[in-house]
Amino acid sequence: MSRSLPPVRAFWLGSVPYREAWDLQAELVRGLREGHGRDTLLLLEHPHVFTMGKAASADHLLWDEAERRRRQVEVVWSDRGGEATYHGPGQLVGYPVLDLARLGLTIPEYLQRLERSLIEYLRELGVESEPGEPGFTGVWREGEKLAAIGIKLNRSVVSHGFALNLTTDLGYFEGIVPCGHADRRPTSLEAVSQQTVDTQAAAFAYARHFGSVFETSLEWAPAETLLDLRRVIN
Secondary structure (H helix, E strand, O other), rough: OOOOOEEEEEEEEEEOOOHHHHHHHHHHHHHHOOOOOEEEEEEOOOEEEEEOOOOOOHHHEOOOOHHHHHHEEEEOOOOOOOOEEEEEOOEEEEEEEEEHHHHHHOOOHHHHHHHHHHHHHHOOOOOOOOOOOOOOOOOEEEOEEEEEEEEEEEEEEEEEEEEEEEEOOHHHHEOEEOOOOOOOEEEOOHHHHOOOOHHHHHHHHHHHHHHHHHOOOEEEOOOHHHHHHHHHOO
16 A cells, blocks of 8 residues: 655746756756655646657647747646647646655556546536546546546656646637547646636645645645756756
8 A cells, every 4th residue: 555645835826837847857856856845736727838748749739830829838748647638827737746656556556546536526517527547547527528638657756747728718629639639629627618718726626636636635835945946947
């Protein structure tokens, strides 16, 4: 049986460019690997961006450069697992940076817990969902994806995480082959339930389910405490 997590430091960061959040995760991973960091949950949203994981290819981008410029969407080739996905306003992004070895969690156990935390949050909102079939990570409802998951493992430290569509403009997904599967389309909380949930409110509500599923307490800290770290790594 896996052990419960020690207290996890949690932050609501607001809107953060993808590269900045990526650099911040790298610094947090380094701290955990060197023994002076803490398990951390970053909750935020990104400006418009297509992120291309290790399994993505150029033909997963469907909009040309001119259209991407018109739509103000950046492209970033990322070191996370998975293919292409979209991040943008109205989407809750979560980046847990955790030492799985210390926690006694395998990768499959970690992914199952992450999916379950999202499923339980959606159930609180009256929306039933389910984990993906084998080979299709994430959270799904009637064959459409509500939340994408893509992680990176650095020795025993995991980073990257999930993106849950709340009031996301689903039209941006037309610019990519999402997660490499053209026949499996994304959806959003707003589309399936007509609920408009603010991203910041969702972050704090979701965090309760993260704590419950991972059997930990969260120690919230103001985003300003990460500002000095951001300045160092940017």
